[in-house]
Every structure is written in structure tokens, then in C-alpha cells.
Amino acid sequence: MKFSQRILGIKPSATLAVDAKAKELSAQGKNVISFGAGEPDFNSPAAAFEYAKIAMDKGYTHYTASSGMQELRQQICQYYKQRFGVEYKPNQVVVSNGAKPCIYEALAAIVDPGDEVILMAPTWVSYIEQIQLLDGQVKVVDTQDTDYVPVLDRIAQAINSKTTAILLNSPSNPTGVVLEEDLIKGIAELVIKNDLWLIWDEIYERLIYGQARHINPVQLIPELASRTIIINGVSKAYAMTGWRIGYSIAPPELAAKIGAFQSHLTSNPCSIAQWAALGVMRESEQDVIRMRDIFKDRRDLICGLLSEMPFISFPEPDGAFYVFPSIKECIGKSFQGQIITDDQVFCRLLLESEAVAVVPGSAFLAPGHVRLSYACSPDLIEEGMRRLKRFLEKLETSN
Ligand code: PMP
Numbered sequence: 001m002k003f004s005q006r007i008l009g010i011k012p013s014a015t016l017a018v019d020a021k022a023k024e025l026s027a028q029g030k031n032v033i034s035f036g037a038g039e040p041d042f043n044s045p046a047a048a049f050e051y052a053k054i055a056m057d058k059g060y061t062h063y064t065a066s067s068g069m070q071e072l073r074q075q076i077c078q079y080y081k082q083r084f085g086v087e088y089k090p091n092q093v094v095v096s097n098g099a100k101p102c103i104y105e106a107l108a109a110i111v112d113p114g115d116e117v118i119l120m121a122p123t124w125v126s127y128i129e130q131i132q133l134l135d136g137q138v139k140v141v142d143t144q145d146t147d148y149v150p151v152l153d154r155i156a157q158a159i160n161s162k163t164t165a166i167l168l169n170s171p172s173n174p175t176g177v178v179l180e181e182d183l184i185k186g187i188a189e190l191v192i193k194n195d196l197w198l199i200w201d202e203i204y205e206r207l208i209y210g211q212a213r214h215i216n217p218v219q220l221i222p223e224l225a226s227r228t229i230i231i232n233g234v235s236k237a238y239a240m241t242g243w244r245i246g247y248s249i250a251p252p253e254l255a256a257k258i259g260a261f262q263s264h265l266t267s268n269p270c271s272i273a274q275w276a277a278l279g280v281m282r283e284s285e286q287d288v289i290r291m292r293d294i295f296k297d298r299r300d301l302i303c304g305l306l307s308e309m310p311f312i313s314f315p316e317p318d319g320a321f322y323v324f325p326s327i328k329e330c331i332g333k334s335f336q337g338q339i340i341t342d343d344q345v346f347c348r349l350l351l352e353s354e355a356v357a358v359v360p361g362s363a364f365l366a367p368g369h370v371r372l373s374y375a376c377s378p379d380l381i382e383e384g385m386r387r388l389k390r391f392l393e394k395l396e397t398s399n
């Protein structure tokens with residue numbers, strides 16, 4: 001049986017795979033604590049259910065416009081105007097089945113085979129696979145030696161005649177780093193000077209803690225509007241991962257192409273879910289703030305507990321709900337006779353011995369690290385950290 005070259009090269013999403021494994025072990029009766037997939041544990045806001053129920057009662061169960069309902073696209077424009085002072089028109093917005101396909105559709109609209117897209121490493125798993133699925137090339141700019149903060153000169157050096165886009169994610173999955181104004185200005189200059197696209201994934205923009213501030217690049221440099229594709233959605237800020245609503249905002253001509261692509265791929269995202277998204281964007285601002293404050297407490301809790309542990313180090317995250325510690329000091333040590341040769345073995349032994357699920361950093365192009373999502377309750381964080389500490393304390397120097 002023939003499989004395409006394209007599909008033979010694909011790796012399943014490591015974040016979703018860890019989560020699936022944790023769920024499978026739980027179903028077998030194991031008391032697993034998962035710091036795997038990044039998804040809020042809260043219920044969606046009440047407005048999601050109210051609007052979804054109204055939509056069902058009124059029979060809004062037909063196709064909507066393929067790029068999303070006009071009311072929702074208008075609401076998204078209003079959100080960008082209110083939050084960032086940036087003016088968009090509904091014909092620049094394409095609503096999809098989550099933010100993930102928005103990124104793929106955006107990449108498909110600008111990447112030809114052999115084109116390079118610049119990513120910061122550590123980077124989110126799906127960017128890598130999506131670029132490769134389109135026969136594009138991933139060009140990595142490493143940030144592991146600078147506390148995950150990108151260095152402008154390195155980005156400049158990564159640009160060449162094949163570069164099509166720089167893809168940035170702030171706050172970052174998996175590091176929680178929030179990009180600062182000067183760096184964004186520097187990157188904007190590079191984007192404009194080299195005639196590139198900027199794909200700006202700000203799906204965690206509402207989850208910012210302490211002194212950190214989220215900056216939208218188009219608000220900062222209006223000239224970027226004609227070459228920036230914004231990615232956002234309701235999954236993270238409104239705890240709506242299962243409803244599958246995300247969106248892209250692009251210059252009108254590109255948005256039309258993205259919309260055409262979607263019209264052949266999925267048509268519109270679920271009509272009921274679109275109404276739910278409209279409901280929360282209209283009415284659930286207070287829920288967003290409440291959940292953000294809780295995430296901040298959880299960040300403080302997990303960072304405090306992690307900082308007391310041997311053999312791991314990490315910069316404190318300013319946003320999203322991930323911590324990305326280095327476990328390089330654990331490599332070469334042994335656990336009950338088994339040598340930890342890399343981050344994958346670390347994760348496997350931790351899951352087998354203490355039933356704690358974390359994602360190997362190699363999936364994010366940062367071997368020697370692990371990602372913990374702290375979008376779970378304080379009780380689970382405390383118990384999970386007790387187990388992790390116990391695991392680390394059992395590590396022995398191997399001869
Ligand atoms: N971008 C980043 C950086 C993410 O972490 C995620 C999480 N899944 C997405 C996009 C996709 O979000 P969605 O669940 O809306 O597809």
C-alpha cells in the first residue's frame with residue numbers, strides 16, 4: 001500500500017500524545033498527574049453555553065459563510081480596536097476550527113516548496129510539522145542560551161533569499177517568554193527591510209503576569225499591517241479548547257486567499273461553536289481576568305516548588321501556562337539502574353515511576369528540557385511537584 005512521502009515524514013503532536021498516554025493510564029486506574037497538554041481546566045464561561053443554546057433553539061445549524069459568521073468577524077474587529085487600537089475589517093478575518101488550522105492556512109498561503117520560515121527554538125511542536133507538510137524549510141534561531149529571549153542579530157543572520165516569513169509566538173509556548181518592545185521593533189525593521197511576512201501567534205495574549213506587558217506588533221508599528229498575519233482564538237483565554245474556534249487576521253488580499261483555501265478544506269467551523277465564541281467575546285471579559293489571576297497564582301506556586309528541586313533550572317515564565325526547565329544536569333545520572341540518556345527517557349521514567357506526565361523538550365527543538373503545563377489545580381500541582389522532587393532525589397551519579 002502506498003503512503004505519500006509527505007505523510008511518511010509526519011510525527012504526531014507530542015503534546016497531544018503525552019496527554020493521550022496520561023488519559024490511557026488514568027483509564028487503567030493509575031493515579032496520573034498530567035502536566036502534558038496545555039489546556040485550561042476551567043469550564044467555559046456561562047455566555048458560551050447561553051449563546052450555544054440560543055443558536056440551537058433558533059436552529060442556527062446550517063452552513064455559515066465559509067470564513068465565519070459576519071457577526072463574529074465584526075466582533076473580532078471590535079476586540080482588536082478596543083484592545084489594541086488597531087482597525088481591521090471583517091473581510092480580513094477568517095474564523096477556523098481552532099487556531100491550529102489558521103496557522104496552517106496562513107503558511108499554505110505564503111510558503112512555496114523550499115521557502116524558509118524562521119522559528120525561535122524552543123518552539124511549539126505544530127509549527128515545525130506544518131511547515132514541513134508544505135515542503136517548506138524550518139530555519140531555527142536558538143534562544144536556549146539567552147533564557148529563551150531571541151537575539152536580534154541571530155534573527156538577522158538567519159534571513160536569506162529563501163526566507164518568506166518569521167513566525168513568532170508571544171507569550172511563548174513552551175517557554176512563557178513575552179517579547180519586549182525593543183525586540184519587536186528590531187524584528188519589524190528586519191521584516192520590512194527584507195520584504196517578509198510576520199506570522200504573529202498571540203493566542204496567549206490574555207495570560208500575562210507581573211510586570212510583563214503584551215505588545216501587538218501592528219499597534220506598535222502600523223506599517224506592519226500589510227505584512228502581518230495575526231493568529232488568535234478563544235481556546236486559551238476563554239477556556240474553550242473543545243469548541244474549536246480560532247481566527248487569523250491578514251491583509252485583505254491574503255485573507256481572501258486563506259478564505260478560499262478554507263472553503264475547500266473545511267468550509268465554516270461549527271455554527272454553534274461560532275455563536276458560543278461570539279457570546280464570550282461579548283460578555284465574558286470578567287471571566288478572562290478571573291482565570292488569568294488564577295493562572296498567575298499557579299505560576300507562582302509551581303515556580304516556587306520547582307526552584308527548591310535539585311538538578312533543574314529555568315527562567316520564570318511571564319505568560320501562557322508553561323514552565324520549561326532544563327534537565328541537562330539529570331542526563332547521565334541513573335534512576336533505579338536505568339541511565340537517563342535524554343529528555344525522552346527522563347519523561348518515560350518519571351511517568352512509569354511516579355505517574356507524572358511532562359512533555360520532552362526535544363519535541364520543541366530543545367533537547368535536555370521538559371515542558372510542564374500548569375493549567376491544573378493547585379492540589380495537583382502540589383502533589384505532582386512532590387512526586388517530581390521524589391524522583392529527582394532518587395537520581396544517582398552513574399559510573
Ligand atoms: N498556537 C499555540 C502557540 C498553541 O499553544 C496552541 C495550542 N493548541 C495553538 C496555537 C492552537 O490553539 P487551538 O487549540 O485553538 O487550535
Ligand code: GLU
Binds near residue numbers: 016037038126173
Ligand atoms: N497547544 C497545547 C499544547 O501545546 C494543546 C495541544 C496541542 O494543540 O498541541 O499542549
